[in-house]
Amino acid sequence: MVVGVKTTDSGVARTNGEHEFTTLGSTDLHVGRILALRVDEVRMPGGGQARREVVEHLGAVAVVALDDDEQVVLIHQYRYxxxxxxxxxxxxxxxxxxxxxVRTAQRELAEEAGLAARDWSVLVDVATSPGFTDESVRVFLATGLSDVERPAAVGDEEADLVIRRFPLAEAVRMALAGEITNGPAVAGLLAAQAVRDGRQQARPVDAAWPDLPRRFHQRQSR
Structure with a gap:
């Protein structure tokens, strides 16, 4: 054993964050409309290889829309x-x-909730499940709300949406009580509470987003 290099019980040398997980090969299993599934062969610490199943995703945005009474707009939606x-x-x-x-967020707020907002900022970026997917969701804070007309034509799922406003404190309680379990919603609501309480500051709408998914978009542009 090399002096100064620690090993695990299995005999694999610990690389202490210095190993490069090189992709040795990649196979597509499925390429759909909004995601792709591939299997990669990856070089692991100690010289071995491992298979990693990866779901490529378009990425998404979400909006904590707060009105002047500190009520947040929530959507009740069926998730198959x-x-x-x-x-x-x-x-x-x-x-x-x-x-x-931010433009996507503005469009979605109008389409789903019939709202526009005067002021926009970034609350959090959420890697939804980095163990198997590159999906990342940017959650925006939108204030200074005003009503706009929702599109007349909607999809099947959108036709069943229920739109309701809750006091921000109540929405946070729902998240902590397990009544709201959507990951970006939980993170966004807690972040919004911290910002509105003055404990944290939101970021500008063009803040860096290192985990913005790109792989699936690159497939579509080929």
């Missing part, structure tokens, strides 16, 4: 994979090529 309706923030995919994330 979990088999029930969830309380969520107005949100949408980054599915328009070249569109700035």
């Amino acid at each position: 994979p979990v088999g029930r309706r969830l309380w969520e923030l107005p949100a949408g995919l980054l599915d328009v090529a070249g569109e700035e994330p």
